[in-house]
Amino acid sequence: MTQADIYALTPLILLAGGSVLVLLAGAVKPGRYLYGLSGGLIVAALLYSLLIQRGAVMPGLAVTPFTRFFALFLNSAGLVALLLAAGYNRRRGIIGEEYPATLLFALAGMWTACAATDLLMLFLGLEAFTFGFYILVAIKRESVKGGEAGLKYLLNGTLSAAILAMGMALLYAATGTLKLSGLAVAANHPEPLFLVGGCLALLGLAFKLSLVPAHLWTADVYQGAPAPVTALLSTASKGASLAALLLLLPLFGTWHGLHDLLWILALLSMLAGNFAALLQGNIKRMLAWSSVGQMGYVALALVATQSGGVRAAVYYMVVYSAAGLASFGALSVLSDKYELDTLDHYRGLGYRCPLAGATLAVAMFSLAGIPPAAGFIGKFGVFTAALRGGETALALAGILTALVAVFFYLRVVVMLYMKPAQDVAEVRSIDYYEILALSLPTAATVMLGVYPQPLLDLLTIILNR
């Protein structure tokens, strides 16, 4: 390893080392400055990913434009989640250094997953950030719901990890190599064992992306976890899993079964997610089910990999993440001593708390795919790719479920602006870092909707397609 390689790995060192540093610092002198320190570390890692040019080579890791893009994307999401958590944790009595330290560790895991060049590193990265979430989901120890969510996530997570590991083992058994490039060569003449391994790995990732039928944990975990954790879990964790999936896609070569598998995953996710979301009265459960549906659109784009679907999928993921951070961010800002659970709690909040209300409304319009919010451009790209790939039936199913989705997203907007408020208790004023945490994803949502070209260009470059 040369000095240049170490420079290139700096973001990882900052995040992973920072995690340890925060833990140690917390032991010596606990305090809220740890959030500031963690925020600084994330920003440093983010800037570093932006600046380094060279591809670092270390066994199993390579810094490519792909890695740098995802590092930028995931660290931004992590930063927003940290800003949200700073206020939320103070109000809810979640104290201690373990929260920021675990968050940094999870981000380090995500970075590793996006930079992996062999199966081992990929697995390590994926499970590292999932491990972080096991802790974060259940971080509020006295919360019953949190404990339940933590246990459910742990059980489902270990199951998915086992499936993923089994799949990777089969891939190794079939080819004798762990290198992704080597495996992609073997994909030209796939044996059954190799394909079974690939499918198992796909199923393992489907858990993390909460694609139907591997989605059952989603609603309970999203509901039970603290809102800032859900914000990160529903966005960055999915973004990193998508990156891992994209790294694994070449393994399937031109095998047509992948298309069929993704086709079914996409259809089921769009149907189940959007229809189940219709029935929810709890806003976090509603957003959880809707995220299942949203992942269906990502899968829909991936069905049409040959016709620009990958770019559409990544763009959609970015746009979805901005909206997800905005909506769960608004939820965490609005929650004071307890979280506002049911939709009824949001009556008239758009006027009493204008910034959080507007953020939530913009996020809803974006998720519903209504212009000028970015969700529209995302859906536009997905459907263009799907139709170009000849998936007319699936695109039709997608557009009709999108119509169903419009209804439940609008219900939130109706609550915010069109129903009289029930209690007139003063809403507490919002801290400046919370304003920042809400404005960043909202601004991104509007920007990406009105002027999407730069990101599209960037994606074309990093995906080489």
Added chain:
Amino acid sequence: MHVLTEYPILTILIFLPLAGCLLLLPVWNCRVSARPIALGVALLELALSVWLYVSRQDLPGVQTKLPGYLLSQDAPWIPSFGIRYTLGLDGISLLMVMLTAFTFCMALLVSWNSIKEKTGLFLTLMLTMEAGIMGVFLALDLALFYLFWEVMLIPMFFMIGIWGHGRKIYSTIKFFLFTMFGSLLMLLAIIFLHLLHAQQTGLATFGLHDLLKTQLPADTQLWLFAAFFLAFAIKFPLFPLHTWLPDAHTDAPTAGSVVLAGLLLKTGSYGLIRFGYPLFPQAAQALTPLFYTLALISIIYASLVAFAQEDMKRLIAYSSIGHMGYVAIGIAAWQPVALSGSILQMASHGVTTGALFCLVGMLDERAHTREIAAFGGLWGNIPKYSFFFLLFSLASLGLPGLNNFVGEFLVLTGTMKKSPLVAALAFVGIVLTLIYTVRLVQEVLFQKERQPLPLADLSLREICILAAFAAVAVWMGIHPAPLLDLVHAPVQLLTGGGL
């Protein structure tokens, strides 16, 4: 070089109202200073559009690229998707732009006192909607058109939901979902057309004038046209897709009803004229009998239902469906005279129905009811109001010399040449219109007073609004020739007659 061509005037038309929204931000909570700002912006738009109209002869035209267009603008927007920011103004657009600017001035004036809370938000939504509707009438790139088509929905959704009355939430969600249903399928059709064109020519574009050259197999054309037709027919609205309209109209605030009837319905017919028919001529031809049938059912059914209404606003809402039925027939005939009639009828209906909704809104503000059965003998009670009520009712039923007559007459004349039976049946509809309008006028204005209502006559502001409407209605009725000239060239081009 005319001064208008030196500036991106079409972009200004769209973005001036949005700039107005920014001006409103500092005075968000100050009703007194926010209202004049919004009205000022709307008047500026009106002045701009009238200036465009007056100087249309001096505009050099953009014959080379877009034949028949007076002004155009073109810039790349999302090259990765092949979406361009293409705007174009021809006679039809210009008429619609003027109608939009005029209607928004009126809508702002009519809601001057009636919107008492959240005025800043209301005015912002109004201006945003104006921008969206301007965009719909000017966009020549299908993706851009779709964007504006959706953008104009959101403010209306809020407007009905926040300031409406009755079952406002039900109505506004119904309105939104109906429209979205059609437009999402249209979006798929737009993308499909784009991909077909790219396959054939290698050019990835959403530009209308490129897509016009796409070779489409008959069955594909039918499917694509069906998707477009569905989206536009919902907006129109044609029977049986009309059920959102009476609810939305009845529960909307007056300004919302005026904009809804005056402009949003027109976007449906405009879309059909600008995009649906030219893009898919054979499919449109094939579906003409269906279109005729639906339009006739709309006219007759809506007129019969209107006769049975007790709520004045609902009655006018149903009458809108009937009047738009004539627009539909004129488009279905796709013949120069009928099409000119349709376009003129679009503008006329906007003026007449807008005025009628204003009148009902004014009555509602005074009496707090819109039941026909509550009123009677207004003619002796509030004569100025009654005069305008009678005037616009007569205009609505198509009295010669007033605006609606011209459009309906041209539609029927043109259709008579193509399919006499349809024209004859549509004529029956005019008689039905007569019946329900006369009933309305008789019950509200001339019958004996049913209960003593302390009603004040029109204020100066209200007289100004109605006088403006009346002036336009009379002018369009007596001297429609300039407007017919305006739409002559584009109509000839559209119906294949050449210039």
